[in-house]
Amino acid sequence: MTNDFAYLGIRDLARMLRSGETTPVALAESAMDRLETVGRRLNAVVTMTRERALAEARQAQAELAAGHDRGLLHGIPYGAKDLLATAGIPTTWGAAPLRDQVFDYDATAIVRLQAAGAVLVAKLAMVELAGGMGYEQPNASLTGPGINPWNENAWSGGSSSGSGSAVGAGCVPFAIGSETWGSIVTPASYCGIAGLRPTYGRVSRHGAMALCWTLDKLGPLARTADDCGLVLGALAGSDPLDPTTIATPWTYRASLPERLRLGVLREGLEAAQPEVQESFQTSLETLAELGTLEDAQLPDLPYADATSIILQVEAAAAMEDLLEKDLLKDLTAPEDRAGGYAGSAIPAVDYLRALRIRRHARAALAEVFQRYDALVSPTTDLVASPLDLRFRDYAANRRGSPIGAAGNLAGLPALSVPNGFGERGLPTALQFVGAAGSENLLLALGAAYQERTDWHGRRPGI
Amino acid sequence: MAGEQNGAPDGLAQSMRAIVEARYPGRLGDETGARVEKRIANLAEAIWRLRSYRLSNADEPDQTFRAEDRA
Numbered sequence: 001m002t003n004d005f006a007y008l009g010i011r012d013l014a015r016m017l018r019s020g021e022t023t024p025v026a027l028a029e030s031a032m033d034r035l036e037t038v039g040r041r042l043n044a045v046v047t048m049t050r051e052r053a054l055a056e057a058r059q060a061q062a063e064l065a066a067g068h069d070r071g072l073l074h075g076i077p078y079g080a081k082d083l084l085a086t087a088g089i090p091t092t093w094g095a096a097p098l099r100d101q102v103f104d105y106d107a108t109a110i111v112r113l114q115a116a117g118a119v120l121v122a123k124l125a126m127v128e129l130a131g132g133m134g135y136e137q138p139n140a141s142l143t144g145p146g147i148n149p150w151n152e153n154a155w156s157g158g159s160s161s162g163s164g165s166a167v168g169a170g171c172v173p174f175a176i177g178s179e180t181w182g183s184i185v186t187p188a189s190y191c192g193i194a195g196l197r198p199t200y201g202r203v204s205r206h207g208a209m210a211l212c213w214t215l216d217k218l219g220p221l222a223r224t225a226d227d228c229g230l231v232l233g234a235l236a237g238s239d240p241l242d243p244t245t246i247a248t249p250w251t252y253r254a255s256l257p258e259r260l261r262l263g264v265l266r267e268g269l270e271a272a273q274p275e276v277q278e279s280f281q282t283s284l285e286t287l288a289e290l291g292t293l294e295d296a297q298l299p300d301l302p303y304a305d306a307t308s309i310i311l312q313v314e315a316a317a318a319m320e321d322l323l324e325k326d327l328l329k330d331l332t333a334p335e336d337r338a339g340g341y342a343g344s345a346i347p348a349v350d351y352l353r354a355l356r357i358r359r360h361a362r363a364a365l366a367e368v369f370q371r372y373d374a375l376v377s378p379t380t381d382l383v384a385s386p387l388d389l390r391f392r393d394y395a396a397n398r399r400g401s402p403i404g405a406a407g408n409l410a411g412l413p414a415l416s417v418p419n420g421f422g423e424r425g426l427p428t429a430l431q432f433v434g435a436a437g438s439e440n441l442l443l444a445l446g447a448a449y450q451e452r453t454d455w456h457g458r459r460p461g462i
Numbered sequence: 463m464a465g466e467q468n469g470a471p472d473g474l475a476q477s478m479r480a481i482v483e484a485r486y487p488g489r490l491g492d493e494t495g496a497r498v499e500k501r502i503a504n505l506a507e508a509i510w511r512l513r514s515y516r517l518s519n520a521d522e523p524d525q526t527f528r529a530e531d532r533a
Contacts, residue, residue, distance in 0.1 A: 134501065214525065302515055305508040312505060323486065329494070338497035342505050344485055345478035350509045355523035357515055362524060 005030050006170030007459050010227045013173060014072045017064060024060035024075030024119060028053045031077035031121045034171045038462055039122070042147040042169055044162035046082040047090050047123040053077065056119040063117070072230050074117030079166050079175040082123040083130060083209035084110055084218075093209045094126035094159070096142040097322070097330040107207025108239050109176055109218050116234035124162030124175055128331050129322075130183060131159035132211040132315040133339020137390045140333035145387050148190060149460040151424050154384040157187030163221045164191035169462050174222035174231050178208060180215045181307060181408045185416040185431055188221050189379035192418045192427030192458065194446060195221045196228035199436045200411025201246040203232070204239035212314040213244075214355075215307070215408055224456050225417055225446025229254055232439060246437075254444035260291025263372035267297065268401040272381035279420030279428040280378045286452050287376065290445070296372055299364035302357065303405035309346060309354040310409070316343030362410045369435035374445060376432055377401050379416040383426035407433045415442040418455040427455070470503075470510035478502045 016022045039045045060075035083093050085103035125143040138145035138155040146161025148154040149169035156165035160177030164187025177184045179197045188195025196219045203218040220231035233252035238245045323340045385394040419430040432442045
């Protein structure tokens, strides 16, 4: 987007569209211009959807001019992680051997955003096969490593790399990402933007690449918590094409309880980078204005092991076709070429054991949310890693909080918002994790935090 | 975690390797094979740790099969 529009939130852009200050076509053109220049430089783009974008933008323009207003997303450009099927447009799953894959239908998420009048301008880069093959360093995509808008020698995070950097660089006001285990909140954290991982089943997965049927979630990355809420409002809802979707309708209506109780997770915090710790401590002082804070601990359960077994088995099954055809050998990251095989050898009884433990985890975490409205922790212990380092070498054996594994295992929503800066000028972030179905509370928390801080208003010098 | 123990028996990883070899013949002989072996070893450890978590006959998997037609 040109500097006139880059970094503006959805409400500002919607107001400008209705006041005549701009048009959907002008917004789409400026988003595509910025994606072609800045976005390409950050390896954030797989495919520009110019023809479709202009058709959707022209339609939005005509409808708005005729008084047919579909809501705040009407005429707003966005990008979609390249694991969402789009009719007639390549959907690569970030994987070189699938660079020519084309579906003849749109994913439900794309259909719903189109119904809301949003304009798809690009398919955005991602870690190949959503990171499920075990990548160990940033160069694991057919488009190259995702580059961070705050520091071009740093990674943008994964697996929704392009969604994070395109929003972070002001190319699009929002993007759709997916999370199996960390793939929305991590790039949101690294790129200094908001990212919402919805409750499992809140958003239909139909038409999205399956990595792990019982862990995959789709959700928005955007400038603010409020923008995430607006986008989720369009995405959410049951879908007969995805039987795991939640039947209860969801409406974006952010609200905080009168007596807000926040549980502070400190496990692993001592191993976080000093700036991450400092940002978190400062955030807690801000959050103390909103409610009571109390140190909390997660019940002692093997969250990471259970999540890992479920993920490895389901990924091996979901990618069986690629394994059978020996297509993984053409993936970008050498370590990804070994993906899937080990998972295919996990005994069924041990997969079921992980699913049995998952039930315990869900129950135990539900009890935690009897005591707290939400849990709060740093989103990541480290800022984005340098492009040329293996994650293991950068992390240096740090053992972080189990909340990422626990939250994903139990299908819980999480919202990440920026809360400062760390080494090499890279963003730090704070996450709120809530009970299943608590997105409105998390979004209200994020909005209240962002009303009191200006981290989300900072712009990278790109 | 109650009952936690470390160190999966070698036989578990060896059995898993045999399954991979049988299912995908000829894929374990090179650099990729070495990576697969390492992952198998890591997963075997994870499996072993999960096996130390106590479950009863009443503990069902967290997935629900329904026989009714929901279409």
